[in-house]
Amino acid sequence: MSVFFSGRISRLNFFINWLAYIILLIILEIVLYMVITQNRSLQVPFAIISVIVYLIGVVYLISLYIRRLHDMNLSGWLTLLMLVPLINLGLLIFLFFKRGSISNNNYGTPPVGNHFP
Secondary structure, eight states: OHHHHSSOOOHHHHHHHHHHHHHHHHHHHHHHHHHHHHOGGGHHHHHHHHHHHHHHHHHHHHHHHHHHHHHTTOOGGGGGGGGSTTHHHHHHHHHHHSOOOSSOBTTBSOOOSOOOO
16 A cells, blocks of 8 residues: 555646546546435435445545655655645645756655656
């Protein structure tokens, strides 16, 4: 599990993964709404499934935030700022646009592949 929260991720990979999560979440909500409106007896099982999917998604997003912070040589504990309203938006914008360390840092070597200049 620690591998899931260690290492670094580039801005582009962070953005792609974050956007994919948001799109999948929207699709899940649409499917959930369609199923519940068609058949009320499936409401509870689909609600349970959606809670499980949301929890998995939260862990996934936390891992993305931590690895992105590691790319900038910052502690993953700063992810806790995502719990503070308005500051969470600032942190997300910071994660999208702040360039990571171009050389090795305390959290490993620079991520290979997809980078913005």
